[in-house]
Amino acid sequence: MPVGNRVFxxxxxxxxxxxxxxxxxxxxxxxxxxxxxxxxxxxIKLMSSPTKKMCGVALT
Structure with a gap:
């Protein structure tokens, strides 16, 4: 299966x-x-006014 079509x-x-x-x-x-x-x-700009900071791991 090609690399782009796998789900880990x-x-x-x-x-x-x-x-x-x-x-x-x-x-x-x-x-x-x-x-x-x-x-x-x-x-790429923020479109809202967040009240809290965010930090975490992204699954892409």
């Missing part, structure tokens, strides 16, 4: 403490440190 039901997640540590950093700083790898384009 189990995956290794990063440690919760690591995710918590990233929650203290601005997203732009993290993206810059990663060479902007996997960062959203600057044209």
């Amino acid at each position: 039901l189990k995956r290794e997640l990063p440690d919760k403490e690591l995710v918590k540590a990233f929650s203290e950093l601005p997203a732009a700083n993290v993206a810059d440190a990663m060479g902007r790898l996997c960062a959203l384009h600057s044209d």
Whole structure:
């Protein structure tokens, strides 16, 4: 089966403490440190006024 057509039901997640540590950093700083790898384009804008910060693991 081609790589693009597989579903992985189990995956290794990063440690919760690591995710918590990233929650203290601005997203732009993290993206810059990663060479902007996997960062959203600057044209993507927030369309709401969130009252809470979000930080977590994304399944893509």
